[in-house]
Amino acid sequence: MMGEFDAIRPYADAEVPAVLARLLADKAFLEILTHFRFPRLARHFGWLLKPLIAHRLRQEFAGVASVAALQDKVAHYVDRTIEHATDGVTYSGVEQLKSGSAYLFLANHRDIVMDPAFVNYAVYHAGLPTPRIAIGDNLLQKPFVSDLMRLNKSFIVHRSLSGRREKLAAYQLLSAYINHSIRHDCESIWIAQAEGRAKDGDDRTDSAILKMFHMSRKSEPFAAVIQELNLTPVSISYEYDPCDQAKARELYIRATAGSYEKVAGEDDQSIALGITGYKGRVHVNFGAPIKAAFEDTKQLAMEMDRQILGGYRLFPVHYLAYALWTERDPALSVPSAAELFPAAELAAAQAEWQKRLDACPVEQRPYLVLQYANPVRNQYRIKAGLPL
Missing domain, CATH: 3.40.1130 (Glycerol-3-phosphate (1)-acyltransferase)
Structure with a gap:
């Protein structure tokens, strides 16, 4: 029987093995995985790597029969991606x-x-x-x-x-x-x-x-x-x-x-x-x-x-961007990054922020600044009890 939410809902535990099998036979999916896992080798040896990766994944995910088991399996990959x-x-x-x-x-x-x-x-x-x-x-x-x-x-x-x-x-x-x-x-x-x-x-x-x-x-x-x-x-x-x-x-x-x-x-x-x-x-x-x-x-x-x-x-970069922002809010007293963060942390942020500014075409820079400055303005308006 079709449930009313079948068109939109996540897969149920009973569907997991069949969907996994379908995924591990999907050429486009294996292609992306191969490129992600072996970016250098994929161009010339993709034809060889794809079946090997599929085989390895079938072994690894054999016996996974629920969403929770799948999430437990994938958790260390997610953690590794996050750490990187x-x-x-x-x-x-x-x-x-x-x-x-x-x-x-x-x-x-x-x-x-x-x-x-x-x-x-x-x-x-x-x-x-x-x-x-x-x-x-x-x-x-x-x-x-x-x-x-x-x-x-x-x-x-x-x-x-x-x-x-x-x-x-x-x-x-x-x-x-x-x-x-x-x-x-x-x-x-x-x-x-x-x-x-x-x-x-x-x-x-x-x-x-x-x-x-x-x-x-x-x-x-x-x-x-x-x-x-x-x-x-x-x-x-x-x-x-x-x-x-x-x-x-x-x-x-x-x-x-x-x-x-x-x-x-x-x-x-x-x-x-x-x-x-x-x-x-x-x-x-x-x-x-x-x-x-x-x-x-x-x-x-x-x-x-x-x-x-x-x-x-708010991180140091947000305050650095706010200090450069031409649309700064005169009603707000926002401290400088130097008043809030230790010197070493601030120096690292200044170097990273400068790198991003340098990589951005001059005419687009105000829109880069805006992305990092807006959260400062919003938070300090809330602190001051002002409407957003």
């Missing part, structure tokens, strides 16, 4: 999360794959079950990507629908699935606070997403539904964004040409760079689940912003 591309991941607030409860994690969005990966990392290492992850169908162009994501507890958000009625039906289904997941399956959910990454570093909650949570339970009061979902603000802070140059370029083109057209494969490149590129330190902060009664989405969005922006960890 960061100077360490820290997290705070995770002690507020209770075992046996499900949460609706609403997070700022900077990186397509790594945002939920870092939340997973924090939750997994705290000994709690990992959340189900909302992912846009625009990122699932290849069948193997869809298989991979749905194996890893991802569910699909249909974004590429054009008709109003289809969009409405998709949101209704999504709302029902999120509510079902938390209330009936006791499975947490991770979803971004807005569609698309905050390319200018200005993290804001889209009230349409908050409205969607309530859509499938219209007859019940909004505040009560939100409280029952354990809505929890999450702030993910990257010291350095591997995609910052590409974001600066896109913002510059939008500002000068009025629009920006993505080229084929651009999302794939962003994903690859986001995973493997240097991020410096990363911090994940879990706010307290929303207990107050918010009567409407606008008020709730303001509270989510206050907590997400307030929980963001």
Whole structure:
């Protein structure tokens, strides 16, 4: 029997062996793995390496018959990737999360794959079950990507629908699935606070997403539904964004040409760079689940912003960028990086920041600065009790 959520839900344990077998026979998937694992050899010896890698993976994943077993198998690869591309991941607030409860994690969005990966990392290492992850169908162009994501507890958000009625039906289904997941399956959910990454570093909650949570339970009061979902603000802070140059370029083109057209494969490149590129330190902060009664989405969005922006960890680079920003806010007294950080830490940040500025074309630099300066302005406005 077809379940009502079959079109969007993650794979169930019973489906894992068949999906794994399908993945390990997928040429495109093996191609990417081969290039990722052996970048130099892949060009000339890919034909030889692919069957060897497939054979090795079949051996390694033989007997994996559940999502939890798969995540346990993959955890050390994820940890290794994180160790290679960061100077360490820290997290705070995770002690507020209770075992046996499900949460609706609403997070700022900077990186397509790594945002939920870092939340997973924090939750997994705290000994709690990992959340189900909302992912846009625009990122699932290849069948193997869809298989991979749905194996890893991802569910699909249909974004590429054009008709109003289809969009409405998709949101209704999504709302029902999120509510079902938390209330009936006791499975947490991770979803971004807005569609698309905050390319200018200005993290804001889209009230349409908050409205969607309530859509499938219209007859019940909004505040009560939100409280029952354990809505929890999450702030993910990257010291350095591997995609910052590409974001600066896109913002510059939008500002000068009025629009920006993505080229084929651009999302794939962003994903690859986001995973493997240097991020410096990363911090994940879990706010307290929303207990107050918010009567409407606008008020709730303001509270989510206050907590997400307030929980963001500012690194030296953010203050260095703020000092260069021509749009600095005269109403705010923001200390300099030198007042806040030890000399050695600051010197390392200055060198890395200079490297990034030098790599950025002069006309695009204001958009690079903006990405790192905005979180400072937002946090200090919150501290001063000013509207955002």
